[in-house]
Amino acid sequence: MKCEVVAIGTELLLGQIVDTNSSFIGEQLAMAGIDSHHQTKVGDNHERMVAVLRHALARSDAVICCGGLGPTQDDITRAAIAEVMGVELVRDEAIAERIRAMFRGRGRSMPENNLLQADVPEGAQINPAMPGTAPGLICPLTGEHAGKVIYAVPGVPWEMRQMLAEGVLPDLQRRSGFSGVIRSRILRTWGQSESGLAEQLDDEIRRLDATGDATIAFLASGWEGLKVRITCKAASEPEADAALDHEEAVIRRIIGDIVFGVDADSMESVVLELLRTRGQTLAVAESLTGGLIGSRLTGVPGSSDVFRGGVTPYDRDLKRELLGCPDVPAVSEEMAIAMARGVCRVLGADSGIAVTGVAGPTQLEGNEPGDVWIAVQHAGRTDSRFLKMPFDRERIRQFTCIQSLDFLRTRILASG
Amino acid sequence: MKCEVVAIGTELLLGQIVDTNSSFIGEQLAMAGIDSHHQTKVGDNHERMVAVLRHALARSDAVICCGGLGPTQDDITRAAIAEVMGVELVRDEAIAERIRAMFRGRGRSMPENNLLQADVPEGAQINPAMPGTAPGLICPLTGEHAGKVIYAVPGVPWEMRQMLAEGVLPDLQRRSGFSGVIRSRILRTWGQSESGLAEQLDDEIRRLDATGDATIAFLASGWEGLKVRITCKAASEPEADAALDHEEAVIRRIIGDIVFGVDADSMESVVLELLRTRGQTLAVAESLTGGLIGSRLTGVPGSSDVFRGGVTPYDRDLKRELLGCPDVPAVSEEMAIAMARGVCRVLGADSGIAVTGVAGPTQLEGNEPGDVWIAVQHAGRTDSRFLKMPFDRERIRQFTCIQSLDFLRTRILASG
Numbered sequence: 001m002k003c004e005v006v007a008i009g010t011e012l013l014l015g016q017i018v019d020t021n022s023s024f025i026g027e028q029l030a031m032a033g034i035d036s037h038h039q040t041k042v043g044d045n046h047e048r049m050v051a052v053l054r055h056a057l058a059r060s061d062a063v064i065c066c067g068g069l070g071p072t073q074d075d076i077t078r079a080a081i082a083e084v085m086g087v088e089l090v091r092d093e094a095i096a097e098r099i100r101a102m103f104r105g106r107g108r109s110m111p112e113n114n115l116l117q118a119d120v121p122e123g124a125q126i127n128p129a130m131p132g133t134a135p136g137l138i139c140p141l142t143g144e145h146a147g148k149v150i151y152a153v154p155g156v157p158w159e160m161r162q163m164l165a166e167g168v169l170p171d172l173q174r175r176s177g178f179s180g181v182i183r184s185r186i187l188r189t190w191g192q193s194e195s196g197l198a199e200q201l202d203d204e205i206r207r208l209d210a211t212g213d214a215t216i217a218f219l220a221s222g223w224e225g226l227k228v229r230i231t232c233k234a235a236s237e238p239e240a241d242a243a244l245d246h247e248e249a250v251i252r253r254i255i256g257d258i259v260f261g262v263d264a265d266s267m268e269s270v271v272l273e274l275l276r277t278r279g280q281t282l283a284v285a286e287s288l289t290g291g292l293i294g295s296r297l298t299g300v301p302g303s304s305d306v307f308r309g310g311v312t313p314y315d316r317d318l319k320r321e322l323l324g325c326p327d328v329p330a331v332s333e334e335m336a337i338a339m340a341r342g343v344c345r346v347l348g349a350d351s352g353i354a355v356t357g358v359a360g361p362t363q364l365e366g367n368e369p370g371d372v373w374i375a376v377q378h379a380g381r382t383d384s385r386f387l388k389m390p391f392d393r394e395r396i397r398q399f400t401c402i403q404s405l406d407f408l409r410t411r412i413l414a415s416g
Numbered sequence: 417m418k419c420e421v422v423a424i425g426t427e428l429l430l431g432q433i434v435d436t437n438s439s440f441i442g443e444q445l446a447m448a449g450i451d452s453h454h455q456t457k458v459g460d461n462h463e464r465m466v467a468v469l470r471h472a473l474a475r476s477d478a479v480i481c482c483g484g485l486g487p488t489q490d491d492i493t494r495a496a497i498a499e500v501m502g503v504e505l506v507r508d509e510a511i512a513e514r515i516r517a518m519f520r521g522r523g524r525s526m527p528e529n530n531l532l533q534a535d536v537p538e539g540a541q542i543n544p545a546m547p548g549t550a551p552g553l554i555c556p557l558t559g560e561h562a563g564k565v566i567y568a569v570p571g572v573p574w575e576m577r578q579m580l581a582e583g584v585l586p587d588l589q590r591r592s593g594f595s596g597v598i599r600s601r602i603l604r605t606w607g608q609s610e611s612g613l614a615e616q617l618d619d620e621i622r623r624l625d626a627t628g629d630a631t632i633a634f635l636a637s638g639w640e641g642l643k644v645r646i647t648c649k650a651a652s653e654p655e656a657d658a659a660l661d662h663e664e665a666v667i668r669r670i671i672g673d674i675v676f677g678v679d680a681d682s683m684e685s686v687v688l689e690l691l692r693t694r695g696q697t698l699a700v701a702e703s704l705t706g707g708l709i710g711s712r713l714t715g716v717p718g719s720s721d722v723f724r725g726g727v728t729p730y731d732r733d734l735k736r737e738l739l740g741c742p743d744v745p746a747v748s749e750e751m752a753i754a755m756a757r758g759v760c761r762v763l764g765a766d767s768g769i770a771v772t773g774v775a776g777p778t779q780l781e782g783n784e785p786g787d788v789w790i791a792v793q794h795a796g797r798t799d800s801r802f803l804k805m806p807f808d809r810e811r812i813r814q815f816t817c818i819q820s821l822d823f824l825r826t827r828i829l830a831s832g
Contacts, residue, residue, distance in 0.1 A: 013452055015443030016635060018436050022457070027431030036429055037464055041438070041455040048453055055471065186432075195487040195527040205489075218488060219427050222572065229432065284707075290714025291700075291707025294728045298706025301777055301809060309734045312710045314725040318763060322725075347734060361717055390521050393717060395574075 001176030002035045002060040006052055008067040008077055009155060010043035021066045021160055032169050033182045033233065044068060049080040057084070057145045062172060064164075067155030069134040071114045081139055081150055082121035089119040092135075095126065099133050127167035132156060136163040138171060149175065182233050183240040185248060188261040190225040190406050194218050197226060200255055214247045223398035225260070225267070260409060267405045268296045272306045274412045275351060283349035284310040285323060285339040287330070287356040288372060292401045308349045313339075319356075322346070331356050331367045333384050336375035344377050351412075352377035353404050359393045369393070372400050376408040379415040383407070417592035418451045418476040422468055424483035424493055425571060426459035437482045437576055447647065448585050449598045460484060465496035473500070473561045478588060480580075483571030485550040487530045497555055497566055498537035505535040508551075511542065515549045543583035548572060552579040554587060565591065598649050599656035601664060604677040606641040606822050610634050613642060616671055630663045639814035641676070641683075676825060683821045684712045688722045690828045691767060699765035700726040701739060701755040703746070703772040704788060708817045724765045729755075735772075738762070747772050747783045749800050752791035760793050767828075768793035769820050775809045785809070788816050792824040795831040799823070 005022045012019045022039045029036040038060070042052045049068075056063045068077030082089050096118035103110035117134050120126070127136025136159075137152035151168045153160045189197065197218060198205075208214050219227040230247045234240035252259055261270045275282055284293045294310035297303050311322050319325040319335065323342030328334040339354035353376050360369025370389035375382055385407055389396050421438045428435045438455045445452040454476070458468045465484075472479045484493030498505050512534035519526035533550050536542070543552025552575075553568035567584045569576045605613065613634060614621075624630050635643040646663045650656035668675055677686045691698055700709045710726035713719050727738050735741040735751065739758030744750040755770035769792050776785025786805035791798055801823060805812050 012439070013442050013455060014446045015439035015441070016633075018434060018439045020434050023428070023431035023434045025431070026429045030430045037459055037461070038468070039429060039457040043453060045453070051475075052454070059467075184430075184432075193524075193527065195529050198488040199527050199529065217426060217490065219432060220486065220572070222574075227432075229427070286707065286710075288714075289711065290719075290723070291702065291710030291726055291728065292714075294702075294707030294730075295705065295711045295813075298704075298708075298728075298730060298775075299810065299813065301775075303706075304730060307706070307730050309730040309738075310707055310728040311738075312707065312714075312726040312728075314710075314714060314720060314723050315763075318725045322727075322762075346738075347731075359714075359717075388523065390518075392574075394715065397711075397715065 001062070001172070002037060003029055003062040003064060003172060004036055004038040004040070004056050004060045006056055006063055006065050007039070007041045007155075008044065008049060008065060009041075010074075012041045013043050021155060021157060024157070024161065025064055025066065025164060028164055028169060030184070031182060032173060033180055034172055034176055044074040044076060046076055046080055049076065050083050053080060053084045053150065057141065057148055057150075061148050062175070063150045064168060065150060065152045066160060069117065069136075069152060069154045071111070071116050071133070075116070077152055078119060078121065078137070081124075081137065081152060084150065085121050085123065085139055085141060086143065087122040090122050091115070092118050092120050092126070095120070095135050098130065102133055127151075127153070127163045129162045129166040131162050132159045134159065136167055138167065180233055180235050181237050181240050182231060183237070183244055184229055184231045185244045186263050187228040187230070187248065187251060187259045188225055188265055188267075189228060189255065189258045190260050190267065190402060191258045192226065192255070194220050194226055197228065197255065201251065204250060204254060214243060216251070223395060223402050225402065257410070257413065260406065266296075266300070267402050267409070269300045271405050271409050271412070272297065272300055272303055274409060275306045278412070280306070280350035281308050281348075282306055282351045282353070283308045283343045283347035284352065285343035285354040286310060286312050287314060287319070287339070288359055289355055289397050289401050290314060292397055293353060293355070293404060296401060308347045311343055311346070329365055331358060331364060331371060331373060333373050333375075333386070336373035336384050337382050340375035340377040340382055350378075351408065353408055355400050355404050357387070357396070357400065359396050361393060370396050372396070374400065374404045374407055376404065376411050378408060378411045381415075383411055417478070417588070417594075418453060419445055419478040419480060419588060420452055420454040420456070420472050420476045422472055422479055422481050423455065423457045423571075424460065424465060424481060425457075426490070428457045428483075429459050437571060437573060440573070440577065441480055441482065441580060444580060444585060447598065447600050448589060449594055449649070450588055450592060460490040460492060462492055462496055462499075465492065466499050469496060469500045469566065473557065473564055473566070477564050478591070479566045480584060481566060481568045482576060485533065485552075485568060485570045487527070487532050487549070491532075493568055494535060494537065494553070497540075497553065497568060500566065501537050501539065501555055501557060502559065503538035506538050507531070508534050508536050508542070511536070511551050514546065518549055543567075543569070543579045545578045545582040547578050548575045550575065552583055554583065596649055596651050597653050597656045598647060599653070599660055600645055600647045601660045602679050603644040603646070603664065603667060603675045604641055604681055604683075605644060605671065605674045606676050606683065606818060607674045608642065608671070610642055613644065613671065617667065620666060620670060630659060632667075639811060639818055641818070673826070673829065676822065682712075682716070683818050683825070685716045687821050687825050687828070688713065688716055688719055690825060691722045694828070696722070696766035697724050697764075698722055698767045698769070699724045699759045699763035700768065701759035701770040702726060702728050703730060703735070703755070704775055705771055705813050705817050706730060708813055709769060709771070709820060712817060712821075724763045727759055727762070745781055747774060747780060747787060747789060749789050749791075749802070752789035752800050753798050756791035756793040756798055766794075767824065769824055771816050771820050773803070773812070773816065775812050777809060786812050788812070790816065790820045790823055792820065792827050794824060794827045797831075799827060
């Protein structure tokens with residue numbers, strides 16, 4: 001059973017709206033165990049829409065059309081589907097009355113063109129869910145495409161999601177006869193390149209290719225690190241979850257503690273949780289990053305019970321005045337260490353992170369852009385590290401942020 | 417000249433990454449005056465990728481392939497394009513050496529499979545921009561598709577954007593034979609809704625529809641405000657720029673100082689520049705935002721001559737200990753004002769921004785999530801403002817950041 005997605009709307013092609021609907025539908029199809037090999041975006045143009053639908057039906061068993069079901073002239077999905085089905089649009093009086101009733105219910109007078117939404121292709125069924133004024137359509141095909149189906153859902157996300165869950169996915173699973181489940185899990189990693197990870201996991205990937213126990217995919221996410229996605233198919237949820245647990249353990253044995261989290265974990269949420277379970281607090285001194293680390297930490301709900309605060313002594317003198325740092329070069333190991341100790345002392349925190357460096361584009365006191373000193377204070381000990389990054393300003397700051405959080409993470413784990 | 421976009425990656429179909437690249441490319445094509453009628457997503461599968469490329473070439477003159485240029489087994493875009501071109505992959509030694517040099521430059525050892533990125537289809541040209549280790553490709557076709565072209569760019573957004581601007585769009589415009597110039601300018605606005613702006617500009621938009629002097633488009637960008645894009649076509653650059661200057665002046669007369677910047681300006685770069693020209697310095701005290709404002713300010717190159725630094729007294733006591741704030745409620749006008757004055761005094765700055773509030777998800781001292789007090793100190797005067805935002809944690813923090821910077825911006829302008 002193959003189902004593809006066709007997102008309709010010129011505004012999608014112009015990039016005025018990012019097509020998150022197709023991503024959501026694709027994820028739902030995958031979770032439902034339905035193969036989805038193609039997604040297409042096409043504008044509000046009758047001929048092109050018809051051609052795209054015919055091409056999709058030629059290679060897939062089902063097509064989900066998203067958008068173009070509204071009451072305006074450029075909402076032409078109904079007409080395009082009717083042409084592909086080889087039928088006319090007919091006014092569905094029951095739907096027309098539901099639309100009138102919705103407007104009455106909201107105490108609003110109904111512009112006549114809203115009834116265009118009640119004109120559906122002859123032979124189309126109506127999606128049981130109708131949260132808005134646009135009905136969703138289930139359109140079984142005949143002739144050369146007999147046995148195939150086109151679903152039409154609105155582009156309004158909350159309407160689409162309800163129709164997908166209550167009307168489309170159940171119908172698709174009935175048709176596909178697939179009774180199993182598919183589960184995925186993401187391992188978040190930091191500190192290894194995509195090619196390096198692929199080499200480390202090469203044997204395991206070959207083994208899985210042979211056994212089909214699971215599939216592994218890499219998702220490079222820039223300064224968010226590299227994600228390793230494990231996907232398992234099984235007859236039941238418990239079996240799928242057990243297979244995921246097993247495969248996660250295998251992979252962790254191979255790549256070790258570069259895995260910092262799972263699924264929704266972020267580097268900052270993991271660091272906060274490690275300190276929380278140890279009853280410890282955190283403070284940050286950010287010169288280079290100017291508040292980025294604190295901003296990410298405080299983006300995590302409940303961070304206030306671990307994160308005491310931060311100081312950004314961007315001006316040179318403030319490193320001394322606010323944190324009592326000695327008169328050493330602004331970008332130096334001594335300065336980073338003094339900042340880490342200083343911020344823990346001044347803000348009364350158990351652990352501290354300090355960064356100082358050059359974001360560029362120009363040199364600073366003889367240091368190149370990308371030259372960064374990081375220091376972390378934890379369990380009464382201060383460790384420091386030098387980074388040299390051939391990046392632009394934004395990435396130098398972002399990598400420094402994650403790198404410094406990961407530095408503290410590994411120090412916490414090492415200190416038990 | 418028709419150009420379509422093919423985004424490659426199974427993770428896109430599975431919805432684990434939202435395909436923002438295609439949206440960006442679509443916008444760039446539209447602004448360059450190149451028609452783009454279709455966008456397709458396909459997974460990391462050789463046969464399907466080849467079929468999608470052939471189908472795209474059958475209906476368009478050019479195809480931009482995004483993704484699948486990395487060094488791992490599932491990066492097979494190069495091979496798929498080679499098959500469509502009917503040629504072999506050949507090792508480009510110059511590229512291979514560039515890749516080796518990049519790893520040397522970062523002081524890292526290079527996993528051998530990185531050199532796979534140097535295997536390009538015979539006859540392909542290399543995109544002049546190569547910000548990462550994956551070269552971009554310009555692949556002219558022969559035979560039935562003679563005169564058509566496939567461009568391959570990486571899925572890493574910053575690499576894709578640079579290659580698009582420096583390699584793809586110029587080549588497309590040469591091929592399209594468009595002799596005139598199209599210039600666009602973005603007016604950055606804050607504080608007005610899209611429908612409100614559309615109403616204010618309704619007459620002008622009608623006038624432009626009639627005269628064709630220019631076109632106006634609105635791009636809602638969430639907490640980055642609302643962008644008004646002016647586009648003018650002309651025979652020469654000077655004429656196009658003159659038309660843009662004229663239209664910008666007309667629009668500014670209508671919508672006034674909600675326009676905070678132009679094109680690459682950001683709210684933070686504008687505030688820094690306003691202070692720089694007045695020879696003044698800035699400090700921030702961030703409770704709610706935890707460093708977000710300082711992080712945005714220091715993201716601007718050269719901010720160090722205006723931005724002295726910041727203090728994040730996330731813990732209640734630190735507001736008193738670090739900034740000498742009185743013992744008033746943490747989320748109150750008095751506290752915000754005391755923080756703004758305190759941070760200017762302690763950090764020795766002329767101007768200051770202070771924010772304190774509740775990001776949620778839970779209440780704090782009887783304040784609802786989204787209750788925020790902002791204070792700005794400028795020209796010896798302190799002003800405060802209360803915000804109530806029915807948003808989630810992330811948007812509360814981001815809107816507070818922009819709102820507080822805009823608050824200072826308008827105060828600076830008002831004080832002359």
